[in-house]
Amino acid sequence: MVHVTPSTIPLLEAFERDEGCLLCYLWLKDEFQSMEFVEDNEVSMDEAFRRDVTAASGFCNRHMHVLHKVVFSGGIPDGLGYAMYADDTVEMFRESVQALQTALHGSRKKSWNVLSKDRTPGAVIEASAEKLDLTLQGTRICEICRRMLLADARRTRTLVDMLGHADFAGRFATSGRLCFPHFVTSIQMVPTRRVNKTAVAALLLETELRCLKDVSRLLAEGGNASPEMAAAIIAGVEGLYCVTKKTPNSVIALALAETERRNPRR
Ligand SMILES: [Zn+2]
Numbered sequence: 001m002v003h004v005t006p007s008t009i010p011l012l013e014a015f016e017r018d019e020g021c022l023l024c025y026l027w028l029k030d031e032f033q034s035m036e037f038v039e040d041n042e043v044s045m046d047e048a049f050r051r052d053v054t055a056a057s058g059f060c061n062r063h064m065h066v067l068h069k070v071v072f073s074g075g076i077p078d079g080l081g082y083a084m085y086a087d088d089t090v091e092m093f094r095e096s097v098q099a100l101q102t103a104l105h106g107s108r109k110k111s112w113n114v115l116s117k118d119r120t121p122g123a124v125i126e127a128s129a130e131k132l133d134l135t136l137q138g139t140r141i142c143e144i145c146r147r148m149l150l151a152d153a154r155r156t157r158t159l160v161d162m163l164g165h166a167d168f169a170g171r172f173a174t175s176g177r178l179c180f181p182h183f184v185t186s187i188q189m190v191p192t193r194r195v196n197k198t199a200v201a202a203l204l205l206e207t208e209l210r211c212l213k214d215v216s217r218l219l220a221e222g223g224n225a226s227p228e229m230a231a232a233i234i235a236g237v238e239g240l241y242c243v244t245k246k247t248p249n250s251v252i253a254l255a256l257a258e259t260e261r262r263n264p265r266r
């Protein structure tokens with residue numbers, strides 16, 4: 001029997017709802033809760049948290065826009081946090097541009113013969129492009145992405161553990177559904193869990209094949225719902241794992257590994 005615990009309850013509920021990939025359903029739910037989290041006064045007034053947001057050059061493209069929409073459509077009553085994050089980030093951008101302006105200005109004023117090679121206008125412009133790229137990318141992953149990726153990894157681990165229980169495995173085999181990205185994440189988690197790995201992997205493969213066949217059949221039938229279902233199974237819910245817009249993947253991997261090591265529950 002799957003034990004009813006704070007970590008299994010959301011997955012059991014999502015499974016009962018039967019609204020496509022259960023991990024995608026929870027991802028989207030978590031995204032909204034993350035907006036509430038960053039808008040919470042205690043969080044947005046926390047200097048250390050705000051420094052982390054600024055170090056990531058604000059939130060990523062998606063989360064800047066989702067937060068803006070949620071706050072200003074009245075989804076969250078107090079938009080104070082948004083204004084503070086925006087103000088911090090704009091200020092950091094301004095300082096960065098100002099420093100480059102000063103450097104360029106300085107390189108033009110001095111006579112050429114006293115300038116070292118790396119302080120000529122050409123060198124300053126070249127260095128500016130690099131510095132601005134760093135400013136844009138930031139040194140950290142978007143705080144909302146980081147929280148969501150960690151939560152997604154925890155949920156996927158729990159799901160794999162739940163699939164090790166015969167009762168849930170049987171139900172999942174009949175009506176469970178995972179988008180392809182979440183299917184891949186689940187398979188990646190199997191070797192790390194204390195479950196019957198062969199049985200769970202076989203179940204995941206069989207379930208995914210059933211989902212993919214369903215989509216093929218619906219696409220062949222040409223109904224109205226099939227294109228949307230195809231997008232959901234191929235790419236997952238809108239925004240899933242889309243964390244590469246401002247920050248390169250290697251930085252994300254490092255940031256996540258570091259967070260997990262330092263603070264596994266945050
Ligand atoms: Zn999914």
Ligand SMILES: [Zn+2]
Pocket residue numbers: 059060061062063142143144145146243
């Ligand atoms: Zn993000």
